[in-house]
Amino acid sequence: MQPTSSMPFSYESFPTAGVVAYFSMEAAIDPAMPTYSGGLGVLAGDTLRSAADLGVPLVAFTLTHRKGYFQQHLDRRGVQSEDVQPWNPADFCTEEAARITVSVEDRTVTVRAWRYDLVGRYGHVVPIYLLDTDVDGNSGWDRGLTDHLYGGDTNYRLQQEIVLGMGGVRMANALGHRVNVYHMNEGHAALLTLALVESHLGGGPLGVPTEADLALVRQKCVFTTHTPVPAGHDRFSTEQTIRILGGDRTARLEKLGCYRDGMLNLTLLALKFSRYANGVAMQHAKVSQAMFPEFPIASITNGVHAPTWVSEPIQQLLDANIEGWRRDNLYLRNAIDLPEKEILAAHARAKEVLLAEVGTRSGLVLDPKALTLGFARRVATYKRATLLFTDPERLVEIANAAGGLQIIYAGKAHPQDEPGKALIQKVVEDAQKYNSSLLKIVYLENYAWELGALLTAGVDVWVNTPKRPYEASGTSGMKAALNGVPSLSILDGWWIEGCIEGVTGWAIEDGDTDDQEATSLYKKLEQAVVPHYLKAPEEWARLMRTTLAFNGSYFNTNRMVKQYTRNAYYPVKLIERAKVEEVEFA
Numbered sequence: 059m060q061p062t063s064s065m066p067f068s069y070e071s072f073p074t075a076g077v078v079a080y081f082s083m084e085a086a087i088d089p090a091m092p093t094y095s096g097g098l099g100v101l102a103g104d105t106l107r108s109a110a111d112l113g114v115p116l117v118a119f120t121l122t123h124r125k126g127y128f129q130q131h132l133d134r135r136g137v138q139s140e141d142v143q144p145w146n147p148a149d150f151c152t153e154e155a156a157r158i159t160v161s162v163e164d165r166t167v168t169v170r171a172w173r174y175d176l177v178g179r180y181g182h183v184v185p186i187y188l189l190d191t192d193v194d195g196n197s198g199w200d201r202g203l204t205d206h207l208y209g210g211d212t213n214y215r216l217q218q219e220i221v222l223g224m225g226g227v228r229m230a231n232a233l234g235h236r237v238n239v240y241h242m243n244e245g246h247a248a249l250l251t252l253a254l255v256e257s258h259l260g261g262g263p264l265g266v267p268t269e270a271d272l273a274l275v276r277q278k279c280v281f282t283t284h285t286p287v288p289a290g291h292d293r294f295s296t297e298q299t300i301r302i303l304g305g306d307r308t309a310r311l312e313k314l315g316c317y318r319d320g321m322l323n324l325t326l327l328a329l330k331f332s333r334y335a336n337g338v339a340m341q342h343a344k345v346s347q348a349m350f351p352e353f354p355i356a357s358i359t360n361g362v363h364a365p366t367w368v369s370e371p372i373q374q375l376l377d378a379n380i381e382g383w384r385r386d387n388l389y390l391r392n393a394i395d396l397p398e399k400e401i402l403a404a405h406a407r408a409k410e411v412l413l414a415e416v417g418t419r420s421g422l423v424l425d426p427k428a429l430t431l432g433f434a435r436r437v438a439t440y441k442r443a444t445l446l447f448t449d450p451e452r453l454v455e456i457a458n459a460a461g462g463l464q465i466i467y468a469g470k471a472h473p474q475d476e477p478g479k480a481l482i483q484k485v486v487e488d489a490q491k492y493n494s495s496l497l498k499i500v501y502l503e504n505y506a507w508e509l510g511a512l513l514t515a516g517v518d519v520w521v522n523t524p525k526r527p528y529e530a531s532g533t534s535g536m537k538a539a540l541n542g543v544p545s546l547s548i549l550d551g552w553w554i555e556g557c558i559e560g561v562t563g564w565a566i567e568d569g570d571t572d573d574q575e576a577t578s579l580y581k582k583l584e585q586a587v588v589p590h591y592l593k594a595p596e597e598w599a600r601l602m603r604t605t606l607a608f609n610g611s612y613f614n615t616n617r618m619v620k621q622y623t624r625n626a627y628y629p630v631k632l633i634e635r636a637k638v639e640e641v642e643f644a
């Protein structure tokens with residue numbers, strides 16, 4: 059799709075025809091579509107929303123995930139059970155007529171696509187194609203390949219990744235998109251490089267690509283890694299890749315050095331075939347660089363889509379005071395001048411909405427005046443949901459000193475993550491044990507988009523306690539910041555860049571053990587957070603303003619997509635060369 063006159067606004071006039079094709083295993087497209095599990099999907103959705111707002115010529119590919127990510131139920135003891143969340147793509151999307159095929163094991167699998175038109179604020183459309191194998195003619199097994207997000211075993215995963223990467227490339231062609239740049243959002247989509255090499259060689263099997271063939275593919279690909287630890291990267295055994303991808307491809311990929319320790323490593327594959335790669339925060343880029351020293355890894359820090367995550371009351375306040383903040387989030391720096399009383403009043407309204415929701419969901423009546431902490435995220439063990447309960451007596455003392463403390467938890471554990479599930483149980487048990495008139499702890503079921511928005515806008519302080527360096531970026535604290543809500547967090551991921559002590563929140567100091575970090579967490583609560591909250595309300599209002607001004611103006615996808623556009627997709631150097639040589643871009 060080329061920029062046309064029907065687009066009244068675009069970030070830049072793009073000097074080339076053609077589109078960026080963005081690939082992501084999950085994407086939070088609409089709150090009613092259960093096509094995402096957590097941070098990666100929310101980031102993908104926010105990226106696409108900002109690309110649409112900015113008029114970036116971009117199309118996206120993901121899977122349909124017909125059975126959805128799961129619905130979480132917690133019993134009285136906090137034991138999690140899961141239900142599928144089936145949804146009907148026809149209710150939200152239009153079916154494309156095109157059909158393509160991919161080969162999986164020895165089978166030919168037909169793939170169709172559902173198009174969702176994401177419309178930006180000035181009318182620019184980013185089409186999102188949800189690939190679907192639930193097609194007549196496919197076997198029962200194959201019809202289910204696009205059912206479960208992160209479900210099944212690694213065989214299922216590799217088959218899905220063939221559909222996403224190889225299927226996506228073929229679908230883009232079938233739909234007539236001229237693609238300048240393929241953006242792999244995480245290694246899940248890395249097999250798209252195989253499809254590109256094969257299509258460059260004429261559509262046959264892999265054959266024998268020359269260095270020049272590979273360089274051509276490399277010119278078209280960019281890659282974002284999201285995982286700071288080796289165990290997080292998708293890896294498949296040689297036996298699996300021979301069986302599922304085929305012997306030829308396995309041999310070729312081995313020759314290209316995409317196997318590490320006898321496993322096909324999709325991060326390695328993506329890096330080998332990308333002309334640009336980045337991590338999702340400055341620290342994360344460094345950590346990734348150390349894991350893959352042979353490839354330069356840049357950094358583009360994540361963001362969130364401001365109009366999606368700013369609460370209604372704060373939106374009204376910004377509309378009245380900062381012209382153009384939605385179009386250009388840099389103007390949010392002027393939040394430094396927001397009237398103190400009004401930011402407090404707007405936050406109080408957001409808090410009221412949240413507490414009403416807590417009441418509806420749990421029956422618990424919370425106090426709108428009491429200091430309220432939020433802790434909601436995917437429950438992975440490295441996020442240490444129970445760190446706050448390391449010394450419960452001390453937590454009770456803090457609640458007493460604060461004249462009341464409320465902690466709202468939420469988060470799903472992956473169905474196969476038993477340690478994660480045990481953590482939820484521990485939080486629920488502790489909540490029951492220590493709940494009193496001054497300390498109230500509640501765990502809400504079914505953390506997802508809308509609850510996330512209510513929480514990040516309505517609590518007073520957003521808490522994050524990951525174990526370093528496992529948090530690649532984290533984005534929920536950015537949503538809080540856009541609502542003027544400061545963070546209290548371990549210095550990992552984005553918070554290393556976002557923390558200005560006492561101005562945008564507080565750092566939990568690094569320790570060698572969980573206990574040491576818990577001690578620092580308590581100390582910060584006792585010596586910084588609680589006294590600040592109990593001071594004159596204007597003091598808290600100033601903290602909210604500086605949080606919004608410094609961090610809201612930067613940690614957004616409006617800035618992030620501009621960086622992707624100029625640093626990754628269309629760097630000036632490449633554009634200039636294309637002009638001089640009068641060749642097609644890339």
Ligand SMILES: *Cc1c(COP(=O)(O)O)cnc(C)c1O
Pocket residue numbers: 095096097098100434435436505506507510511531532533534535537
């Ligand atoms: C923002 C968001 C996330 C990601 O937040 P993290 O800080 O990375 O944990 C996950 N799930 C939902 C529902 C979200 O809205």
